[in-house]
Structure formats: structure tokens, C-alpha cells
Amino acid sequence: GLNSPLLHKAQMANGGWGHRPANRPGGNGYGAINVITMQAKMAWALIQRCGLKVDATKYQAAHDFVARGTNDIGYVWYKDGGRNNPNYADMGRTGASAIAHYLSPVGGKKYRDFAKLNATCIGNNPKTFPDTHGSPLLGMGWTALGALPDPAMFRKLMDYNRWHFxxxxxxxxxxxxxPNRDNNPQDYAANPRLCASAVTALILSVKHRRLQMTGAKLITRN
Structure with missing residues (x-):
């Protein structure tokens, strides 16, 4: 389940999370990266909505980390930094950022605007939707849900990619x-029908607004 103390412990000094716990160098990956950082921030946002405490300084540090990697069009780059790179590529981490900021019970207009900027980037640049890094299917899921803070952008994304479905x-x-440029073994070899069907079902079910991240009324427990 959601575990705030473990998230606190694993957060790195720069505010992000990576493939390995903090202070354990070596192994796979590049240290802290934005997609994992935004998934952790998502978890923290939901923890707060359950009425539990999160360290406000560390929560802000996670935002600061992703902000350093987000350019003017709202695109989120891979690792720490990239703010001044005006380009874009696959959108999974941009979607994760949009969801994390949309779900947050704190942050006010600044966070809402950040989520909308991410969503606008996704909707205005829809062609990379089925061409994502790591796990293409997870990337598509995060991308689609990340467009939801601006429903018009979600519509643009879906209309452009009707051919894929x-x-x-x-x-x-x-x-x-x-086929994808980054055929993750779990997506492609382990169960290509089950995984693709599950992600597509989640994307197509957003109209029902059953989840906090798909449009259900945002609730915070005391």
C-alpha cells in the first residue's frame, strides 16, 4: 500500500527518486529520474488525501526536481535538468507529472497550472503517444491520463491516435x-494481449470518472 516513510527514505538529496535507493550508487539507471519521481509524488498526493502527513519540504523538493526538467511547452525530460531544451519526445513522464500535480491537495493554482501545461503539451504533440520508452504500454497509460486535466487536450490526443486503437x-x-521503438519484454513477450487490453480499457473508461485521477471528485479526508 501507500507508505510515506519508505518514500521519504528513498528520496535523494536532489528531490528525486531513481532506479536504486538513495545513497546506493551503481547498478542500473542514471540516479534520480522524473517518471519515478512523479509516481512517488502521486503516491504522496494520495497519502495526503487520505488524511496522512507528508513532509512538506520533501514534497516541494519533488516538484522542484521535475520543474528543473520541464520546458516552456510543458514537456518533462528524463533526468535532473533539461529546462532549457525546447524539444519533446515520448510523453509518459509528462503525463505522470500532470497527474501528480492534478491530484495534489496542496500547491493551489501553481500546481493546477503546472498540470494543465503538461496536459497541453500532450494534446498539442500527440504523435509520440504509441512510441514510448521503457514500457510503451505504461507510457501510453500515463500519457492519456496526463491529458485529462485539460479535457480538450485529451480529445485531441485520442482523435489523432484513432488509427493506433x-x-x-x-x-x-x-x-x-x-510494434514500438522500445519493445519491453513484459509488454511484448510476456502477455501482449492482456497488457494492451488492460491499458486500453483504463484509457477508454475515463469517461466514467470513477478514479481520482480520471475525474472523480477530489476528496481529502481529515
Whole structure:
């Protein structure tokens, strides 16, 4: 479940999280990266909405980390930094940032505007949607949900990528993994039909607004 103390312990000095715990060099990855940092911030946002405490300084540090990697169009780069790079690529981490800031019970207009900037970037640059890094299917899921803070941007993303869903749709109603530049073994080899169908079902179910991150009324417990 959600565990705030473990998140606190794993946070690195620069405010981010990476492939390994803090203060344990070596191994896979580049230290702190934005997609994991925003997933941790998402968890913290939900922890706060459950009425539990989160260290405000560390929570802000996670925002500061992603802000250093977010350019003027709202695109979130891979690791610490990148603020001045005006380009964009795959949008999974941008979507994760949008969700984390949208869910936050603190941060006010600054966080709402940040979430909308991320969502606008996704909607205005929809062509990378099925072409993501690491786990393409997870990237597509985060990208789609990340467009929701601005419903018009979600509509633009979906309309542009109708072809992808059409190609993935099987006669029995399931969806099948499509070729990608970064074919993650779990997505492609382990269960390409189950994973693709699950992610597509989540994306297409957002109209029901059943989850906090898909449009249900945001609630904070005391």
C-alpha cells in the first residue's frame, strides 16, 4: 500500500527518486529520474488525501526536481535538468507529472497550472503517444491520463491516435501490443494481449470518472 516513510527514505538529496535507493550508487539507471519521481509524488498526493502527513519540504523538493526538467511547452525530460531544451519526445513522464500535480491537495493554482501545461503539451504533440520508452504500454497509460486535466487536450490526443486503437483491436474485442521503438519484454513477450487490453480499457473508461485521477471528485479526508 501507500507508505510515506519508505518514500521519504528513498528520496535523494536532489528531490528525486531513481532506479536504486538513495545513497546506493551503481547498478542500473542514471540516479534520480522524473517518471519515478512523479509516481512517488502521486503516491504522496494520495497519502495526503487520505488524511496522512507528508513532509512538506520533501514534497516541494519533488516538484522542484521535475520543474528543473520541464520546458516552456510543458514537456518533462528524463533526468535532473533539461529546462532549457525546447524539444519533446515520448510523453509518459509528462503525463505522470500532470497527474501528480492534478491530484495534489496542496500547491493551489501553481500546481493546477503546472498540470494543465503538461496536459497541453500532450494534446498539442500527440504523435509520440504509441512510441514510448521503457514500457510503451505504461507510457501510453500515463500519457492519456496526463491529458485529462485539460479535457480538450485529451480529445485531441485520442482523435489523432484513432488509427493506433484500430490496428490494435482484435475480432474478439481484446487489444494487442503494436510494434514500438522500445519493445519491453513484459509488454511484448510476456502477455501482449492482456497488457494492451488492460491499458486500453483504463484509457477508454475515463469517461466514467470513477478514479481520482480520471475525474472523480477530489476528496481529502481529515
Amino acid at each position: 484500430a490496428l490494435a483491436h482484435c475480432p474478439d474485442g481484446t487489444f494487442y501490443y503494436q
